[in-house]
Amino acid sequence: MTASGEVSLDFLGTGGGRFVMTSQRRRTAGIRLTQGDTRVHLDPGPGALVFSNWAGLSPRELNGLIITHCHPDHYTDAEVFIEAMTDGTRAKQGVLAGTKSVLRGADGIGPCISGYHQGLLRDLIEMYEGTRFSVGDLDFTATEARHSDPYSVGLRVSSSQGGIGYTSDTGSFPGLADSYTGLRLLVLCTMWPRGNPINIHLNTDEALRVLEESRPKACILTHFGMRMLNAGPEGEAAYLQKETGIPVVAARDGMKAHISDVITLQGPRKTDEPMTIDV
Ligand SMILES: [Zn+2]
Numbered sequence: 218m219t220a221s222g223e224v225s226l227d228f229l230g231t232g233g234g235r236f237v238m239t240s241q242r243r244r245t246a247g248i249r250l251t252q253g254d255t256r257v258h259l260d261p262g263p264g265a266l267v268f269s270n271w272a273g274l275s276p277r278e279l280n281g282l283i284i285t286h287c288h289p290d291h292y293t294d295a296e297v298f299i300e301a302m303t304d305g306t307r308a309k310q311g312v313l314a315g316t317k318s319v320l321r322g323a324d325g326i327g328p329c330i331s332g333y334h335q336g337l338l339r340d341l342i343e344m345y346e347g348t349r350f351s352v353g354d355l356d357f358t359a360t361e362a363r364h365s366d367p368y369s370v371g372l373r374v375s376s377s378q379g380g381i382g383y384t385s386d387t388g389s390f391p392g393l394a395d396s397y398t399g400l401r402l403l404v405l406c407t408m409w410p411r412g413n414p415i416n417i418h419l420n421t422d423e424a425l426r427v428l429e430e431s432r433p434k435a436c437i438l439t440h441f442g443m444r445m446l447n448a449g450p451e452g453e454a455a456y457l458q459k460e461t462g463i464p465v466v467a468a469r470d471g472m473k474a475h476i477s478d479v480i481t482l483q484g485p486r487k488t489d490e491p492m493t494i495d496v
């Protein structure tokens with residue numbers, strides 16, 4: 218349980234892209250976002266069901282599900298989550314926010330959630346850049362992303378502990394950082410390490426530009442591809458921290474970030490020493 222007002226992010230999965238997803242070198246289970254009694258799952262890829270339950274975060278408690286684009290590392294467990302959220306299909310409740318590609322299909326991809334499952338929910342929200350919506354006490358704004366699903370979005374969350382950004386999958390473009398200014402915490406999906414040009418995703422060099430321009434109080438890197446895992450995300454995070462002066466941490470599967478007066482990172486193992494970022 219999270220104390221009222223405190224916000225937490227559970228990094229149930231920190232992997233991204235086809236090869237990490239299909240090998241499960243890192244999990245692809247997405248992120249659980251909690252504020253008091255409001256519980257939202259972001260991008261439930263393969264493993265989301267298993268690792269949510271494994272972490273004691275039952276999907277039956279979810280109020281909302283957000284799917285930022287129609288790629289399987291972001292959506293595969295969504296229909297099972299909808300059955301969980303709706304008391305096994307018996308109660309019409311819960312919010313699903315998804316892009317046009319996720320909900321209706323577009324440009325030859327999707328939809329990725331059946332009409333039957335969409336009909337079980339109380340509210341459906343079709344997200345485009347600038348779409349604002351609420352789930353419980355949390356307010357969201359969909360942000361611009363440029364990715365191979367042309368309807369992809371990122372997110373900006375207004376929480377009781379300040380703004381939280383989530384880039385989701387995007388390539389670099391002029392103005393990307395403008396969506397993420399003034400944040401307490403930016404969750405930056407950084408697929409590849411320095412010196413590895415990549416289309417439609419960010420590498421560490423591009424993440425550096427985003428951080429320099431957006432200047433969040435703290436940053437957590439996630440959604441790592443194979444090259445990033447081979448290079449070592451911790452070293453990339455240390456480089457970004459040194460270059461920007463902003464605290465930057467590489468997420469690990471099962472890590473929890475508690476956001477209150479400070480940001481405390483815990484786990485994944487019980488023996489791991491908590492790390493506090495005083496921002
Ligand atoms: Zn992805």
Ligand SMILES: [Zn+2]
Nearest residue numbers: 286288364386
């Ligand atoms: Zn993607």
